[in-house]
Amino acid sequence: MAFRPLLRQRAIVPTAVTAFAATTLLWPTTVVHAESPPEHALLRKPIYDNLAPSPSSKSPSKPPEPAPISSPTPTDRLASQIRRARLNLHGYSASVESSFNDLMSAVLTQERSFTSTIASLAPPRESNERIMPGALYVLVAAMSGSILTRNRNILLRATVPVAVGVGAAWVVLPLTTRNVADLVWTYEERAPLIAENHMRVRGAAIEGWKQIKLRGEKVGSWSEETVREGRQAVEGWVSKGT
Template identity: 30%
Template sequence: MQSIRPLKPESPRRALLSASAAATGVVLHTSPQSEKLSIYPSQTPDVLLVETPSPLEEQIGVARRRVTETYREAHSRVQGVISRWIGVEHAIENRVKAIISPNESLTPGLLYVGVATLTGSIIARNRFLGTRLLLPPLFLFLSAKQFIPQTTANLSAYLGSLEEKYFPTLAQKHDIANAHSEMAWERLKDATQNGRQWVNHSAEVAVDKVQETTGLKLKETLGWAQKRVEVQVTEVAKVVEEKVVETKAAIDKAVEEVKVEASPPVEEVKTEEVKRLV
């Protein structure tokens, strides 16, 4: 049997020499390639600077964004309020233009209405409480109806529409009250007219009796005879006009009937033509 000799460890000097020889071989092997230089200039690498804000700057940015958003919201709200106010102004302007009549002058009319209202308050100054409360509005309403009637009618119609829209029950009661007031006014007018006619008739009877008793021509002196003649002429003219209108209508109706009778029906004419052709 052969005896196995143990390997002796290399000395440090020998190991260092072997390592340097290997490195020299590698350098000698790679040196021809690394010595080749490029014909183009080498590009300088770009340097990128990354900005990293500090915590204080981040807090300031957040606060600035919040303030900007708050300002924008407030600005939009203010603009909305302004636009609404402008719309209200336009609506009021259009409504006032619709109420005021272009055919009436407001400057003297309103002046007259104000003077009449002040007159009512002056008249009712030393009266009891009910008169002081009712007389100035009554003078105001009557003077407005007298001096600016169209504007007053437009204003009443507008107030009535508002009442019907927002207070329908009150509007119904108001309509009923207006109807009763109109009925009472018509009755008062009829009663006044009847009373005037009765007074005139009584005066005429009294004048006739005095004239028969004394022989004085009071009717001619007062001008009643001429007025009576004028009234009679007016009544006769109205009656004649009505008769003329009725006669004209009757004549037109008769002429139409004659035309209808004179013109034969279309179907009969067609049948007669067909028979003749056959």
């Protein structure tokens, strides 16, 4: 009976030790501070280290090296010369073609202007003026003036046929002569000196024609007066004789 309390004490000791250990583990009285890992350890490492290296291990980029300049081959030089010759030939042919086209355009323009000018000189159809027989009459008049002055001085031989021909033209072909005069005047206006001399000659000719008409009228009136006086005298002599 004396050993029972001893056995109980032996049974309580392991129980107490176990309870103390459990209490210490569950409720610790001291706080253990763990050291934080370094910052570079917080970065996640990729699965493939060789394919995606870390930023710290990335090497600085180097500028690309310029490609070596290669000298042109003989074939390239020949092709360049052929290309240059072809371009020069094309430019020369294009310039020649453009010059030829401009020349033909100018010729056609002059031809059209000449034909329209000649057509504008003809009289209208409703007029009774005919160019062909009238031109022959003008030519005959000019030749007759040349025949009349063949033994005269050179001034008369040069001016009288022209004056006779122009006069005949104004009489036989008045409309055509007026158109020709207007055309000549348009060309004379481009040269002020020629136009001024033409106006002087024309004014002198008009003034001379007026003087000729005036003198002709005076001579006509004088001849009529003379004839009338003579007739009156004859009539008086006849009346006295009867």
